[in-house]
Amino acid sequence: MKLNNKVAIVTGAAAGMGEAIAKEFAKEGAKVVVNYSRSSQEAEAIVDEITKDGGEAIAVKADVSKSEDVKQMIEKTIDKFGKIDILVNNAGILDDYTPVVDTSEELWNRIIGVNLKGPFLCSKYAIPYMLKEKKGVIINLSSIAGFVSGGGGAAYTSSKHGVIGLTKQIAYDYGKLGIRANAICPGAIKTRMTEEILKNDDAPVMEAIKSVPAGRYGYPEEIAKLALFLASDDSDFIHGTPILIDGGWVAR
Structure with missing residues (x-):
């Protein structure tokens, strides 16, 4: 298995892409921390599913925009598993395509807080x-909105551009110390968070989805496969790279 005995934290893992990544990692031998920020019911259900399949996982509540919550999540991971090999920063929220003039400071701070902070x-x-182990992998979830406009509003697009910059800087600062950092940049992926948007044919994103070379939206399991590749030693020479998985959205 590609991640045998590795310890992975996946933020925002109670649904959607995070859930798919957590399950894929567990299937490949990782011990997984399933992070959630609201109800524990969904996270615990994912943990139960992983353990029934012979894997090992725990659910940990933490609001990733709050320093104390994050510290406690890291401490619980170390207390339970003794190390951290992989961190997937997946937790993210949308801003409903709100343009800059209509973006309140509260909305701005909330989007930047979760998506970038x-x-x-x-x-x-x-x-x-990771430095103690002299090895580690960080995978940040950015977006096509990290490359182009139109994938979100002012706050969302800014946050996802920022994630790519953060990824590159982490790779620059820590690559020679054994830590790889890369970013996954999805296009339109069908998850519970995007379900309502994808139902609305008048949504700005729908016109783009219909015109991408793939001719469809993507699925969380496809993102999970890419995350597995980036988490494994198969991608050992890939550092500081934002990887598009968008059905050709940006290539149009």
């Missing part, structure tokens, strides 16, 4: 433990 905090507190 979250990966910063999780990386900040996980990296010291």
Whole structure:
């Protein structure tokens, strides 16, 4: 198995892409921390499914935009598993395509807090433990909105551009110390978070989805396969790279 005996934290893992990544990692031998921020019911159900299939996982509640929550999540991981090999900064929220003039400071702070400050905090507190092992992998979830406009509103697009910058800087600062950092940049992926948007043919994103070379939206399991590749030694020479998995959205 590609991740045998590795310890992985997956933020925002109670549904969607995070859930798919957590399950894929567990299937490949990783011990998984399933992070959630609201109800524990869904996270615990994922943990139960992983353990019934012979894997090992725990659910840990933490708001990734809050430093103390992140510290406690890292500490619980170390207490349970003794190390951190892989960090997937997946937790993210949308801003309903809100343009800059209509973006309140509250909305801005909330989007930036989860989407950009979250990966910063999780990386900040996980990296010291990776340095002790002289090896580690950080995978940040950005978006096509990290490359182009139109994939979200002002706050969302700014946050996802920022995630790519953070990823590159982590790779630059820590690559020679054994830590690889890369970013996954999905296009339109069918998850519970995007379900309502994808039902609405008038949504701005729908016109783009219909025109991408793939001619469809993507699925969380496809993102999980890419995450597995980036988490494994198969991608050992890939550092600081934002990888598009968008059905050709940006290539149009």
